[in-house]
Amino acid sequence: MTIDELREFGLAELTDDEITGFLSSQRVGVLALSGGRGPYVLPISYGYDGEDRLYLTYVLGGSSRKATLTESSERARFLVFTVDSPYSWESVLLTGRLEPVPEERWDDLESDLPEAWRPALFASALDDQQVRVYEFRIEERSGVKHQGLPPGLEAGENT
Structure with missing residues (x-):
């Protein structure tokens, strides 16, 4: 079904301001990321500049498939979502390009990155310098939300 067909059930597109607020x-x-035998998909924390860039911090091992695929992928997608209940959720899908951020620029990103959630293992990885920061330049964005019960289940209606 299309978004238009699902509107009667409470689905709505997010505005640009709602997408910015959500991100x-x-x-x-x-x-x-594009992978050889199919998409390579992974959860990752991010910082957002409030406009058109996300910043992703990678923890790398000796040979990192994530870093290799990032370097070879022309475009990437990034999905952010939250689910409160089956009738209350939001999601934003971004398409863009990833580029490494030179280490000398990392200090300039502090205003965008301190809010990024990071697993505890990042502290030791930072000490070992097994970290790389990437900038995700947003080229396309879309978002949808569902809030409220579908017709027939609203409060006070008999089912």
Whole structure:
């Protein structure tokens, strides 16, 4: 079904301002990269500049598939979502390009990155310098939300 067909059940598209607010209020999403045998998908924390860039911090091992696929992918997708109940949820889908951020620029990003959620293992990875920061330049964005009960289940109606 299309979004238009689902409107009668409470689905609505997010406005640009709602997308900006939503991305600003969340800290974790799902990154999808082109992989050889199918998409490579992983959860990852992010910082948002409030406009058109996300900043992703990678923890890397000796040979990182994530870093290799990031470098070879022309475009990537990033999904951010939250679910409060089956009748109250939001999601934003972004399409864009990933580029490494030179280490000398990392200090400039502090205003965008301190709010990013990070697993505890990041502290030791930072000490070992097994970290790389990438900038996700947003080229396309869309978002949908569902809030409220579908017809027939609203409060006070008999079912």
